[in-house]
Amino acid sequence: xxxxxxxxxxxxxxxxxxxxxxxxxxxxxxxxxxxxxxxxxxxxxxxxxxxxxxxxxxxxxxxxxxxxxxxxxxxxxxxxxxxxxxxxxxxxxxxxxxxxxxxxxxxxxxxxxxxxxxxxxxxxxxxxxxxxxxxxxxxxxxxxxxxxxxxxxxxxxxxxxxxxxxxxxxxxxxxxxxxxxxxxxxxxxxxxxxxxxxxxxxxxxxxxxxxxxxxxxxxxxxxxxxxxxxxxxxxxxxxxxxxxxxxxxxxxxxxxxxxxxxxxxxxxxxxxxxxxxxxxxxxxxxxxxxxxxxxxxxxxxxxxxxxxxxxxxxxxxxxxxxxxxxxxxxxxxxxxxxxxxxxxxxxxxxxxxxxxxxxxxxxxxxxxxxxxxxxxxxxxxxxxxxxxxxxxxxxxx
Ligand code: NDP
Numbered sequence: 001x002x003x004x005x006x007x008x009x010x011x012x013x014x015x016x017x018x019x020x021x022x023x024x025x026x027x028x029x030x031x032x033x034x035x036x037x038x039x040x041x042x043x044x045x046x047x048x049x050x051x052x053x054x055x056x057x058x059x060x061x062x063x064x065x066x067x068x069x070x071x072x073x074x075x076x077x078x079x080x081x082x083x084x085x086x087x088x089x090x091x092x093x094x095x096x097x098x099x100x101x102x103x104x105x106x107x108x109x110x111x112x113x114x115x116x117x118x119x120x121x122x123x124x125x126x127x128x129x130x131x132x133x134x135x136x137x138x139x140x141x142x143x144x145x146x147x148x149x150x151x152x153x154x155x156x157x158x159x160x161x162x163x164x165x166x167x168x169x170x171x172x173x174x175x176x177x178x179x180x181x182x183x184x185x186x187x188x189x190x191x192x193x194x195x196x197x198x199x200x201x202x203x204x205x206x207x208x209x210x211x212x213x214x215x216x217x218x219x220x221x222x223x224x225x226x227x228x229x230x231x232x233x234x235x236x237x238x239x240x241x242x243x244x245x246x247x248x249x250x251x252x253x254x255x256x257x258x259x260x261x262x263x264x265x266x267x268x269x270x271x272x273x274x275x276x277x278x279x280x281x282x283x284x285x286x287x288x289x290x291x292x293x294x295x296x297x298x299x300x301x302x303x304x305x306x307x308x309x310x311x312x313x314x315x316x317x318x319x320x321x322x323x324x325x326x327x328x329x330x331x332x333x334x335x336x337x338x339x340x341x342x343x344x345x346x347x348x349x350x351x352x353x354x355x356x357x358x359x360x361x362x363x364x365x366x367x368x369x370x371x372x373x374x375x376x377x378x379x380x381x382x383x384x385x386x387x388x389x390x391x392x393x394x395x396x397x
Pocket of ligand 1 (some may be wrong): 034035036037039040041042044052065068069070071072093094099134135136137139158159184186228240242302389
């Protein structure tokens with residue numbers, strides 16, 4: 001099939017007009033969908049620690065955790081408690097009962113509980129040096145800016161934001177405040193993914209020919225009124241920003257190069273309340289300068305659930321499945337006709353190592369390996385993916 005490249009001018013038209021206006025503008029959401037502002041939500045399916053963590057070590061960086069949802073309470077708070085140079089110093093939530101229970105479980109005093117309304121008071125709280133933003137993705141930019149305005153460093157969950165304009169604002173706010181910004185790309189601290197990166201760097205399977213990624217599951221009945229992940233104002237296009245971003249990241253950190261061409265197709269079934277505002281699936285093809293290609297598929301409406309990253313080289317292949325989960329990773333390397341299963345470490349370390357990496361940057365001035373610029377890069381690529389799908393054409397980057 002011959003692909004007709006889209007011009008840069010048309011690409012910009014698509015990204016700025018069709019995306020920003022019809023997909024990603026803050027004010028656009030259907031009546032009845034969750035609002036694009038911070039509100040409290042019920043207690044998630046999380047068990048709080050039975051006893052508070054020990055007192056933080058001298059020099060430990062105090063974090064305020066913003067948004068006590070599943071990831072915030074099940075992963076981020078325990079990771080901060082386990083990290084060597086970080087601790088939970090405050091919580092920010094729109095649900096006072098939940099905040100009180102979480103604060104008690106982490107041994108925090110009542111005056112370390114904040115709401116979205118008194119967030120600015122964090123500026124006067126010297127116990128808090130950094131803020132971890134674990135809000136729905138459409139709220140990342142605004143609350144990152146507010147955190148910088150309060151004089152704090154910011155670790156922001158993925159995706160960095162829903163548009164490159166928002167990412168640029170976040171980076172500018174970081175620079176103006178003189179505070180650090182990092183994106184929660186935990187796979188850069190996860191032993192299986194780190195080992196796969198090292199293998200690809202040393203060309204363990206020769207020159208890379210192709211990369212395939214699948215990040216998919218079937219979402220149960222839901223709607224934008226109940227679930228921010230399918231509300232456009234909070235989730236952007238949906239599965240790509242939330243889950244497919246792992247495949248996109250893996251294609252870049254294993255391939256080691258940026259694509260020159262992107263072609264994508266989105267699907268959005270009619271009359272399905274789950275996909276009234278967002279896409280069900282996104283399929284992307286990328287071409288790289290070396291001649292390698294990548295095929296990325298992500299979906300909220302495909303069974304069975306898959307989380308695959310596979311690289312085919314001229315001498316063999318590397319397969320990771322599950323590739324980017326919280327745990328249970330598997331990695332196999334096939335070369336010269338024989339396969340070996342590799343077990344380079346415990347995936348559970350990814351969460352607290354990520355936090356300690358940020359603390360190292362704050363305390364020692366060391367380089368952040370997953371900075372805001374990387375988040376911006378990825379959001380730009382997602383904009384190109386949507387622009388290609390909207391145009392029905394390949395985009396030359
Ligand atoms: P949840 O829906 O579980 O929690 C989101 C929390 O945000 C809510 O509990 C609520 O906290 C707060 N919130 C504020 N405003 C709103 C609103 N308008 N609608 C819904 N919630 C709101 O989401 P997750 O914890 O799964 O995801 C949060 C972020 O973490 C996302 O950016 C997501 O991409 C990222 N994430 C990252 C993962 C990773 O592996 N790195 C895995 C999962 C998520 P409260 O009640 O305290 O105010």
